[in-house]
Amino acid sequence: MPSIIIAEDHSVLRMGVKIIIGAIYPEAYIREADSFYQVLELLREEACDLLLLDIQLPGGGHPRMIAEVREIRPATPILVFSNFDEETHAMSYLKAGACGYLQKTAPPETVQDAIRTVLGGAPWISTPMQSRLLGHFPKSKSTEFSTLSPREFEVMQMMIRGASNPEIKAALNIQSSTLSTFKAKIFGKMGVNNIIELAGKVNAYPVRPETRL
Template sequence: MNKVLIVEDHVLIRMSLKLMLQELDKNVSIHEVEGFEEALRAMGEHQFDLVLLDINIPGGMGTQMPVLIREKHPATAILVCSSLDEEQHARRYLQSGADGYLSKTASKEETMAAISSVMNGNKYVSEHVQSKLLEQAQQGKKAVVRLSAREREIMYLLIEGKWTKEIAHMLNISGSTVSTFKARIFEKTQVTSVMELFVKINAGEVE
């Protein structure tokens, strides 16, 4: 049974999200709070599989919110649901540790697809935002970066949302070795986040 925390101060939006979650999983356990301090307390008492996080909430701290959640709960998926412009804000929140960024104007179908995506360990942004990110990558396109077999293996695990400890366990290597490979991959591809790496892969700039 999945456990989900909804962090949203508008009751109608909470109700809507709750209905969609129950449609995706009739056995889902849902906890609702209105502010970020309440969210941190709830996460201190329960282990959630997914956090649906609004930005404009009481006690909100902008991009620091995903950072704080990720530091203490690295395995929890984070989907930001916001009325703020996707093109201006999606990249910043993804770089801060969110797994996805969804507009509150998204359709029911897109919202459910976004929830399913991040719950399955993937990243999510709308097709429109993804095309903009790819366009930006194409504009500054450089020569294709070729990685070693081991670097590619670790790169794709990072893209899937796996964390250092998980990768180390899966590949039977130390966490420090994973960190070294990650730093090397970021250096070779000239990126500073997994989201930027994802964009470069989709743009065909990494092999």
């Protein structure tokens, strides 16, 4: 029975999301928040398996929301739920540490897929956003990145940002053995032997800074 916080200031939309979640997790433990202040209070009271976060909540509206949540619950998976255009706003929240970015205009099936994915321990990145990320790499090299799974891509980005093993494990809620497996697969697919070589290879590609997670 997953524990989920729906952080949304419109009661009708909260009700709709509850119905969508109930269709796949009938016994889910759901708490609701209509402001970012209430989100933080709920997290102080009790952890959750997923935070579905409207970034336009009163008291929010900026990527620092992710860091503030992490200060209280470092391992909480955060799925951003927003009216803001994904192409324009998703990157800043993914960089900040969100596990996915979902637009409110998405059909119920997509919402369910995103929730299942994040609850399953993987990041949720829409197909258009994945294409956008890969599209910034040279065509001759993009195949190396396209072989990475979404979770491997996320682990790689954390590694080259200098995140420690404990930080990666806490942020992604994975075990040491799982992280070791991810690293081995990333090194193999990218054709490198260590993090220094990996960072050098990635940073050598002409990717605009704002596109790096």
